[in-house]
Each structure stands twice: as C-alpha cells, then as structure tokens.
Amino acid sequence: MARIALDAMGGDLAPAAPVAAALLAARELGAEHTLQLVGRTAAIREHLDAQLAAAADRDTLSAAAARFELIDASDVIEMTDKPSVAIRGKPNSSMAVGIRLQAEGKSDAFVSAGNTGAQMAASTFVLRLHDGLTRPAIATVFPTARQPVVVLDAGANVDCSAKELVQFARLGSVYARDILGRANPAVGLLSIGEEPEKGNAAVKQAHQLLLGAGLNFIGNVEGRDIPHGACDRGPVDVVVCDGFTGNVLLKFYESVAPMLFGMLAKAGVTREQLGAVVHAMDYAKYGGAPLLGVRGVSIICHGKSSPEAIKNGILAGLRAVESGMSRHIEEQLAP
Amino acid sequence: MARIALDAMGGDLAPAAPVAAALLAARELGAEHTLQLVGRTAAIREHLDAQLAAAADRDTLSAAAARFELIDASDVIEMTDKPSVAIRGKPNSSMAVGIRLQAEGKSDAFVSAGNTGAQMAASTFVLRLHDGLTRPAIATVFPTARQPVVVLDAGANVDCSAKELVQFARLGSVYARDILGRANPAVGLLSIGEEPEKGNAAVKQAHQLLLGAGLNFIGNVEGRDIPHGACDRGPVDVVVCDGFTGNVLLKFYESVAPMLFGMLAKAGVTREQLGAVVHAMDYAKYGGAPLLGVRGVSIICHGKSSPEAIKNGILAGLRAVESGMSRHIEEQLAP
Numbered sequence: 001m002a003r004i005a006l007d008a009m010g011g012d013l014a015p016a017a018p019v020a021a022a023l024l025a026a027r028e029l030g031a032e033h034t035l036q037l038v039g040r041t042a043a044i045r046e047h048l049d050a051q052l053a054a055a056a057d058r059d060t061l062s063a064a065a066a067r068f069e070l071i072d073a074s075d076v077i078e079m080t081d082k083p084s085v086a087i088r089g090k091p092n093s094s095m096a097v098g099i100r101l102q103a104e105g106k107s108d109a110f111v112s113a114g115n116t117g118a119q120m121a122a123s124t125f126v127l128r129l130h131d132g133l134t135r136p137a138i139a140t141v142f143p144t145a146r147q148p149v150v151v152l153d154a155g156a157n158v159d160c161s162a163k164e165l166v167q168f169a170r171l172g173s174v175y176a177r178d179i180l181g182r183a184n185p186a187v188g189l190l191s192i193g194e195e196p197e198k199g200n201a202a203v204k205q206a207h208q209l210l211l212g213a214g215l216n217f218i219g220n221v222e223g224r225d226i227p228h229g230a231c232d233r234g235p236v237d238v239v240v241c242d243g244f245t246g247n248v249l250l251k252f253y254e255s256v257a258p259m260l261f262g263m264l265a266k267a268g269v270t271r272e273q274l275g276a277v278v279h280a281m282d283y284a285k286y287g288g289a290p291l292l293g294v295r296g297v298s299i300i301c302h303g304k305s306s307p308e309a310i311k312n313g314i315l316a317g318l319r320a321v322e323s324g325m326s327r328h329i330e331e332q333l334a335p
Numbered sequence: 336m337a338r339i340a341l342d343a344m345g346g347d348l349a350p351a352a353p354v355a356a357a358l359l360a361a362r363e364l365g366a367e368h369t370l371q372l373v374g375r376t377a378a379i380r381e382h383l384d385a386q387l388a389a390a391a392d393r394d395t396l397s398a399a400a401a402r403f404e405l406i407d408a409s410d411v412i413e414m415t416d417k418p419s420v421a422i423r424g425k426p427n428s429s430m431a432v433g434i435r436l437q438a439e440g441k442s443d444a445f446v447s448a449g450n451t452g453a454q455m456a457a458s459t460f461v462l463r464l465h466d467g468l469t470r471p472a473i474a475t476v477f478p479t480a481r482q483p484v485v486v487l488d489a490g491a492n493v494d495c496s497a498k499e500l501v502q503f504a505r506l507g508s509v510y511a512r513d514i515l516g517r518a519n520p521a522v523g524l525l526s527i528g529e530e531p532e533k534g535n536a537a538v539k540q541a542h543q544l545l546l547g548a549g550l551n552f553i554g555n556v557e558g559r560d561i562p563h564g565a566c567d568r569g570p571v572d573v574v575v576c577d578g579f580t581g582n583v584l585l586k587f588y589e590s591v592a593p594m595l596f597g598m599l600a601k602a603g604v605t606r607e608q609l610g611a612v613v614h615a616m617d618y619a620k621y622g623g624a625p626l627l628g629v630r631g632v633s634i635i636c637h638g639k640s641s642p643e644a645i646k647n648g649i650l651a652g653l654r655a656v657e658s659g660m661s662r663h664i665e666e667q668l669a670p
Contacts (some may be wrong), residue, residue, distance in 0.1 A: 144594075145594045145597065145598065155527055158527065158534060158535040158536075159535045159536055190583060191579075191583075192490055192493065192578070192579060192582040192583065192586075199493060199579070200493040200494045200577075200579045201493075201494055203579075222583070222586050223582070223583040223584060223585065223586030223587035223588075223589075223590065224586040224587065224589060224590035225590070226587055226590070226591075227587065227590045227591040227594040227595075228590065228594065241583075242535075243527070244526075244527060244534070244535045244538075244580065245579065245580050245583055247527040247558070248525060248526075248527065248557070248558040248576075248580055248584065249558060249583065249584065249587060250558065251527075251557050251558030251559040252558030252559065252561055252562065252584060252587070252588075253558075253587075253591065254559060255558065255559035255560070255561070255562045255563065256561075256562040256588065256591060256592075257591075257595060259479075259480050259562040259563065260562075260592060260595055260612065260616070262480065263480065263611075263612045263615065264599070264604070264608070264609070264612050267608060267609075267610075267611045267612050268608060269599070269604055269608050269609075273599070273602060273603060273604050273608075274599070274602075274604075275602075276598075276602045277595065277598045277599050277602050280598065281595070
C-alpha cells in the first residue's frame with residue numbers, strides 16, 4: 001500500500017484540477033492506497049463536494065473519496081514566487097507540508113503541478129539527495145516512433161559537469177527499468193555527432209566516464225535519433241543531457257507536434273485521422289516528471305496540467321513507490 | 336553579376352548531385368551569372384554530358400551549361416576526413432580550390448555539400464573572419480507556423496561565451512535582413528524561461544550584453560516559441576543559441592516532422608493530404624546554411640542533399656552576394 005500526497009493548491013488550475021485528478025485517481029487506485037490532499041482544507045472540501053455532486057458515479061466515488069486524507073496547509077506558493085523565497089517565507093505551504101510528510105514517514109510520494117523551482121528546492125532540502133549525487137535531475141518521457149525514451153535532465157540543472165551527466169545516466173537507468181520496464185536500459189549521451197570526440201567539453205569528458213560506469217552505455221546519440229527512439233546501433237531507452245539542452249528540447253517537442261497537427265487540420269486532415277497520432281504524442285498520459293535523486297518520490301507536473309495529467313502523475317508516483325525506485329537509485333549509486 | 340563556385344565533389348552523392356544541381360540552377364539563373372564547377376574535370380564533364388543527354392530540355396540547357404566554368408581540383412575531401420587533416424593534407428581539394436577562388440577575387444561565393452568541418456575550417460582559414468569576431472556561426476532556417484526563423488549557431492561552436500552569443504545575434508540580424516527580408520529583425524535569446532535570470536551562465540550574461548547591443552533584442556525565447564515563430568511578446572526572426580543546443584535542435588526538428596508524417600501515413604492520412612504541410616516543413620527548399628562571419632560567402636549543404644537542395648544552396652549564395660551580406664556584416668560589427 002502507498003500513501004501519495006497531492007499538492008491540492010499547486011498549478012494554474014488549482015484547486016479544481018488537483019481535486020478532479022484525485023477523483024480520477026480514486027476510480028483507478030486500489031482501496032489499499034491512500035491519497036493525501038494537502039492544502040487549504042476548506043477550499044479542498046468545497047471543490048470535492050461540488051465535483052462529487054456533479055459526478056455520474058457519485059455513490060461509488062463518494063465512498064472512495066471518503067478515504068482521502070485531507071491535510072491542512074495554510075500557505076500557497078504562487079507560480080511566480082521565487083523558489084528560495086517560497087520555501088523560506090511559506091513554511092506552511094501545501095508544498096512544504098506535503099513533502100515533509102515523506103520526511104516524517106507519513107507519506108510515500110509527493111505530486112504537484114505547482115511552482116517547479118519551489119518543488120525542486122523543497123524536495124532537495126527536505127528529502128535530501130542520495131549519497132553520491134550533487135544534483136537532482138528531472139526525468140521526462142519523450143514519445144517516439146518506437147517506445148518512449150527517458151530524457152534527463154530536463155531543466156533542474158543548467159550548467160552540468162561531466163560527473164553530473166554520469167549521475168543522470170545512473171538515475172535514468174533506474175527510472176527506465178523501474179517505471180518503463182526496460183530490462184537493461186540502453187543509455188545514450190546526447191551530442192552533435194556519434195564520435196566520442198564530438199560534443200562540448202562536459203559531454204566529451206562524460207563520454208569517457210560513461211564507458212567505465214557499468215551501465216549499458218551505447219555511446220553518443222544525436223537530436224535526430226530521439227524521435228526514432230533509436231540510433232544506428234539500436235534502440236535507446238535513456239538520453240542524457242544537461243538541463244539547458246533538455247529543457248529547450250522538451251518545450252520544443254511539446255510545441256512542435258501540436259503546431260504540425262494544427263497545420264494538418266488547416267490542410268483538411270480530420271480530427272479522426274489525427275486521433276491516434278495525437279494520442280501517441282500526448283505528454284499528459286506520461287503523467288509528470290519525477291525529480292530523481294531525492295530520498296523519496298517527488299513528481300513534477302506541468303503548471304497547466306489537466307486533471308488527467310495530474311492523475312497520471314499520481315499513478316507515476318505509485319509506480320515509483322511500488323517498484324522501490326528510490327532504493328534502487330541508492331543501490332545504483334553505491335560505490 | 337555573381338560568380339558562384341560549386342564543390343562538384345562534395346557530398347554523399349557527388350559528383351552526380353552537384354552536377355544535377357548546377358543544371359537545375361542553370362535553368363533559373365540569369366545569363367549574367369557564372370557557375371564554377373570545381374573538382375575533377377573529367378568526372379564532372381562525364382556527368383554533365385550524361386545528364387544533358389537525358390534532359391528533355393537539352394538544347395536550351397546545353398547552351399546554359401556551356402557557360403559553366405570547369406575548374407580542376409585533383410583532390411577530394413572525404414566525408415570522414417578530419418577537417419585539419421583534410422585542409423593540410425589535400426591543398427588541391429575541390430573545397431580548398433573553390434574557396435581560394437574567392438580569396439583571389441575570382442569568385443563571389445562557395446557552395447558545398449561536402450565535409451562540413453573541412454568547409455568551416457577552410458572558409459575560416461582562407462577567407463578569414465571579419466574584425467570583431469572570434470568564431471564563425473552556421474545559420475539555419477527553421478520552418479514555423481508563421482514565417483521561418485533563423486537559428487544560430489547550429490553547430491560551428493560547441494562551447495560558447497556570452498560575447499560569442501552576442502556575435503551570433505549580430506550575424507543573424509544581418510542574415511534575416513539581407514536574405515529573409517526582415518526589416519528590423521527581432522532577436523530572441525534561447526533559454527529555459529523568459530526571465531533574464533533564467534539560463535546557463537553564458538546565456539544569462541549574454542542577455543545583459545544584448546540589452547545594450549543596439550539590436551532589436553526581444554529577450555529570452557523558449558523551445559516552445561520556435562515552432563510558433565513567435566513568443567508572447569511578438570514574432571521572432573532570429574534565435575540565438577550555442578552550437579551544441581542549436582545542432583541538437585536542428586537535427587531533432589529535421590527528424591521529428593518526417594517521423595510524425597510517417598505515423599500519420601500509417602494511420603491512413605494520404606500523401607495528398609500531407610502534401611502542403613510536408614512541403615512547408617521541407618528544409619531542402621531553404622538551400623543550405625551559410626557560414627556567417629567569414630569575409631565572403633560560404634554555403635554549407637547537408638551531405639545527403641538532393642540536387643534540388645544544392646540548387647537552393649546556389650540560389651542562397653546568389654542572394655548573399657547580391658544583397659552585400661558580407662559587407663553588411665562588416666558594418667554591423669564595426670565598433
């Protein structure tokens with residue numbers, strides 16, 4: 001059984017969207033799991049009641065919702081708050097309270113669509129990093145023509161050393177195994193050519209370090225390989241890059257597919273024709289990006305997340321808990 | 336009138352593709368312009384004759400081809416040659432000879448689908464950089480939902496200082512004005528958030544320098560803005576980034592669109608329906624990427640370029656010559 005804390009005040013559409021996400025999750029989660037809704041209890045209760053009243057399946061749903069734990073947190077971190085200010089100035093925010101639950105042994109995972117910087121700072125500060133890490137990393141899942149690939153870091157670290165890139169490779173390998181079910185994840189290092197001597201200084205050094213890291217390192221991969229989920233040497237499961245490149249690429253990808261679909265719709269392709277491909281490219285179903293490296297589980301969702309996307313974040317948190325991901329990361333990092 | 340030197344031995348499909356490109360260009364170029372085919376003259380002549388014999392319009396085309404200058408160069412730089420070795424070891428390569436023509440005042444532009452590293456090295460060494468520059472930059476044109484944007488650097492420089500990013504902004508502005516016809520090009524700095532304090536160390540410093548650079552700097556843009564050709568603050572003409580990020584993004588973009596089209600075709604969308612959008616996303620029509628910053632014109636085409644793409648590279652070279660782009664870059668860089 002897992003206890004998953006949800007930041008009910010986090011995100012552009014909070015608390016409506018997180019509350020709706022909790023109800024969606026309640027329909028899928030076994031009764032052995034507990035959802036902990038963290039935030040201003042009165043507001044949460046009000047949204048819960050309204051949404052339950054409107055639900056077609058309100059009788060069964062009310063029974064599931066009755067098992068929610070409502071955990072009061074008086075402060076709200078705004079999307080525009082600076083992370084450091086948010087953490088120091090709002091110790092009773094839903095984010096701080098929700099993450100502290102894990103440190104206190106009262107929860108197993110935290111999920112938020114709130115201020116990403118604040119979530120990273122609070123998760124790192126409160127949960128602390130596993131030994132052997134200098135930075136946490138945000139892992140994102142990119143849809144590809146084959147199976148999805150994990151790309152990390154996607155924005156937690158902008159200037160990365162070669163050693164940090166190797167750390168990301170270790171984190172991504174465990175994620176790919178535990179969450180995506182890849183047996184022996186193939187790790188590629190994102191660069192501008194497949195030869196080991198291609199890349200910026202950190203990447204060239206990381207390539208050498210990765211050769212001896214005990215991972216299934218398949219060498220450099222290029223931007224062109226990601227949409228295929230494979231390079232010339234075979235399938236890729238994990239793509240390692242600094243958080244600047246990863247963040248640029250992630251936002252580019254999230255924008256280019258809808259842009260192309262929009263152009264196609266204007267050119268007369270119907271919604272039905274686009275359907276399957278739009279669905280395949282839909283990030284929402286991957287449910288948030290885990291902040292890897294912290295002792296525990298912290299799942300970052302987009303500020304604009306739909307209830308469906310946050311629900312998938314909750315399910316991703318559950319998978320992380322059930323697979324023992326954090327413990328496996330600790331083992332992977334052990335010298 | 337312009338004299339454009341074409342590397343007849345450059346590219347995966349040379350000399351067939353460059354020769355075919357020359358014939359395509361001959362159909363479009365006015366008789367006042369001269370195409371200079373550089374390489375092993377016998378091989379060029381053989382391909383020319385064979386292609387002319389097969390052309391439906393061979394009579395008019397032969398007249399145009401008769402105006403080609405064939406310039407002999409005995410060496411060929413292979414795609415796998417290291418740039419430094421290629422330049423030092425093969426002084427009579429089609430690339431070295433073709434670029435030297437410009438330095439000697441016998442040509443106005445050089446176009447090649449050959450070894451990019453060698454072309455950059457030879458162009459920089461032979462033509463030299465304009466005063467005020469430490470590095471040349473490769474400018475690429477990204478199709479967007481609006482008009483295309485120039486993204487640079489796309490791979491000439493992997494580790495870039497803030498000052499170099501500002502140089503790229505100057506180069507890109509002139510390119511957008513001279514080649515794309517933008518009156519007052521809006522320059523965005525690629526970063527991971529629109530706030531000036533977002534980004535890696537070089538980007539944050541470049542942001543401050545760009546505020547006082549006398550350009551139409553519109554601040555940071557994000558990966559998501561590129562496919563739209565615009566950010567919240569309006570249209571974007573030039574996107575400035577280091578060559579690592581730019582190269583990753585370029586290759587990703589070139590790969591993701593065909594990947595999506597392939598998925599759509601499998602899902603039953605017809606070739607006719609895809610047609611207009613596939614065409615809009617077709618890089619070939621932008622015809623190569625200029626190496627900006629050298630005293631002269633050097634157009635880099637993909638190694639896999641089709642004759643059509645190389646022909647467009649020739650036309651891009653012509654526009655660069657006719658617009659006085661290199662002189663305008665010199666003026667833009669003048670203190």
